[in-house]
Amino acid sequence: MNNIATIALKEFKSYLSSPMAYIVTGIFLVLTGFFFSMSPSTYSETSARGFLEAAGMLLLLLASVLTMRLLSEERKIGTIELLMTAPLRESEIIVGKFLGSLGTLVAMLALTLYYPILLMLFGDPDLGPIATGYLGLFLLGATSLAVGVFASSTSSNQIVSAVVSGGILFALWFLGAAADLLPKALGQVIGYLSIAYYFPDFMTGVVDTRGIVYYLSVTVLFLFLAVRSLENSRWN
Amino acid sequence: MIKVANLTKYYGKRLAVDNISFNVEKGEIVGFLGPNAAGKTTTMRIITGFLAPTRGDVWIAGHHVLDQPLEARRHIGYLPEAVPLYTDMTVRSYLDFCARIRGVDQNRLKSRLGEVIEMCHLEEYRDSIIGKLSKGFRQRVGVAQAIIHEPEVLILDEPTIGIDPIQVAMTRQLIKGLGKEHTILISSHVLPEVSMICERVIIIHEGHIVAEDRIENLSSLISGGRRIRLEIEGPKEKVIERLRGIDGVLRVGYDEHYYIVECPAERDLRGQITEAIVQAGWTLLSLESVEMSLEDIFLKLTAEEETPRE
Numbered sequence: 001m002n003n004i005a006t007i008a009l010k011e012f013k014s015y016l017s018s019p020m021a022y023i024v025t026g027i028f029l030v031l032t033g034f035f036f037s038m039s040p041s042t043y044s045e046t047s048a049r050g051f052l053e054a055a056g057m058l059l060l061l062l063a064s065v066l067t068m069r070l071l072s073e074e075r076k077i078g079t080i081e082l083l084m085t086a087p088l089r090e091s092e093i094i095v096g097k098f099l100g101s102l103g104t105l106v107a108m109l110a111l112t113l114y115y116p117i118l119l120m121l122f123g124d125p126d127l128g129p130i131a132t133g134y135l136g137l138f139l140l141g142a143t144s145l146a147v148g149v150f151a152s153s154t155s156s157n158q159i160v161s162a163v164v165s166g167g168i169l170f171a172l173w174f175l176g177a178a179a180d181l182l183p184k185a186l187g188q189v190i191g192y193l194s195i196a197y198y199f200p201d202f203m204t205g206v207v208d209t210r211g212i213v214y215y216l217s218v219t220v221l222f223l224f225l226a227v228r229s230l231e232n233s234r235w236n
Numbered sequence: 237m238i239k240v241a242n243l244t245k246y247y248g249k250r251l252a253v254d255n256i257s258f259n260v261e262k263g264e265i266v267g268f269l270g271p272n273a274a275g276k277t278t279t280m281r282i283i284t285g286f287l288a289p290t291r292g293d294v295w296i297a298g299h300h301v302l303d304q305p306l307e308a309r310r311h312i313g314y315l316p317e318a319v320p321l322y323t324d325m326t327v328r329s330y331l332d333f334c335a336r337i338r339g340v341d342q343n344r345l346k347s348r349l350g351e352v353i354e355m356c357h358l359e360e361y362r363d364s365i366i367g368k369l370s371k372g373f374r375q376r377v378g379v380a381q382a383i384i385h386e387p388e389v390l391i392l393d394e395p396t397i398g399i400d401p402i403q404v405a406m407t408r409q410l411i412k413g414l415g416k417e418h419t420i421l422i423s424s425h426v427l428p429e430v431s432m433i434c435e436r437v438i439i440i441h442e443g444h445i446v447a448e449d450r451i452e453n454l455s456s457l458i459s460g461g462r463r464i465r466l467e468i469e470g471p472k473e474k475v476i477e478r479l480r481g482i483d484g485v486l487r488v489g490y491d492e493h494y495y496i497v498e499c500p501a502e503r504d505l506r507g508q509i510t511e512a513i514v515q516a517g518w519t520l521l522s523l524e525s526v527e528m529s530l531e532d533i534f535l536k537l538t539a540e541e542e543t544p545r546e
Contacts, residue, residue: 002336003336003337006333006336006337007337010333013329014322014324017324018324077323078316078318078319078320079320079321080320081281081284081286081314081316081320082316082320082334082337082381083337084285085284085285085286085309085312085314086334086338087306087307087310087337087338087339088306088337089306234285234286234287234288235287235288236247236287
């Protein structure tokens with residue numbers, strides 16, 4: 001447990017001292033801010049839906065960029081030898097790195113809280129859907145980061161890692177769209193596997209346990225794959 | 237302390253380490269010598285648990301590196317060839333991180349950091365960003381991370397490569413000092429360095445151990461004989477011919493502008509050589525007896541190793 005905390009904290013600090021996290025956060029805030037300000041004219045209601053909708057898809061992209069460094073860089077500059085020869089379990093390394101990036105994501109989401117605060121100052125929004133919307137963003141973000149951690153564990157090239165995780169995430173996202181083209185039963189099954197399938201419910205204030213289970217399982221699955229990929233590197 | 241048994245490692249189809257076995261006893265400083273791509277780094281990576289062997293076993297302080305990996309790794313301090321540094325961290329925060337992941341006790345952490353910083357002469361740089369340090373200082377930070385958890389076994393892969401001579405001397409002194417408390421396996425292809433620091437040498441070439449002995453025994457092992465280095469003003473061909481003609485001379489070599497004469501260890505031919513040169517009317521500028529260096533031993537061993545294969 002201590003080891004996980006040590007690694008998570010180191011990663012989090014490393015984000016704070018690198019320009020990448022600031023650039024990513026900056027882009028995220030500018031784009032979501034734009035969609036938030038457009039929101040009233042789109043929906044003519046006091047809600048954060050414009051922001052939430054845009055933020056979901058943006059997260060996939062930003063998570064790939066945020067996580068690409070995590071293990072690829074360690075492999076590239078050789079610090080992976082430090083981690084892999086310390087008395088650490090592979091799972092501790094992976095979970096620590098994941099939590100470090102999750103901390104950054106939470107900080108990023110926290111910075112957007114002024115959107116709902118603005119809504120509350122100038123109107124009377126329904127806070128329920130906003131809260132569940134944030135829960136959805138958090139789950140979707142966590143899943144995306146887990147995919148990113150896995151991708152990063154497979155290559156010593158950050159760009160390759162980012163492309164791999166972006167590829168997996170967008171494939172999972174557009175699975176939903178592809179499902180519509182398939183025969184009904186098959187389409188439904190494929191649709192359930194889409195990362196985009198459960199997200200709209202959260203925006204409308206519905207907390208669907210299937211959604212929570214889905215996001216958590218995919219997160220665990222990719223963290224597990226990352227652990228295996230790290231273990232595997234000892235045998236090459 | 238380190239026990240390596242029948243270690244074999246293939247990278248795909250390429251054989252990197254071929255069935256090697258050796259022991260390093262507690263308190264020993266052992267040099268691990270070999271040219272590039274001899275299998276030194278691979279062997280060290282297997283000992284530290286970074287890589288798994290294809291076949292064979294390694295025990296560190298009685299713990300098997302694959303069956304009890306965490307226990308085994310707790311006893312090892314490792315400085316890889318590419319010093320594993322996070323260049324965006326300060327020296328202090330980096331060492332703090334290393335100490336924590338190596339399981340240094342919370343209460344001991346702070347005083348241990350101070351000790352290690354002092355031992356590696358990093359006091360002035362403790363708050364510097366590692367990326368801004370010179371190569372020699374980075375190397376010292378690398379040594380510091382290897383010893384921070386007071387491991388019994390130290391594995392140092394080419395610790396003096398690529399740093400300037402003054403820094404090399406300091407690093408050597410540091411390692412020698414560490415030898416009092418640690419069991420050390422140090423790889424190098426700088427031969428004088430190994431003979432300076434180590435008590436025993438293991439020479440590896442193309443994945444095989446070609447020799448393993450105490451430094452002082454190695455030279456007699458090769459039946460080195462005596463070598464005399466001469467600087468002579470005279471026609472090269474004729475000088476060599478003349479030197480060869482002296483009774484007892486085994487071999488005459490010419491290297492840059494020195495003549496190297498090999499003769500049996502029990503015969504001192506310096507008198508005859510001087511006489512022969514003076515008689516021929518040439519000028520003898522210098523004459524000195526040279527011991528067979530580790531480098532010669534190494535070249536000889538690996539050359540012998542190669543001959544039957546060709």
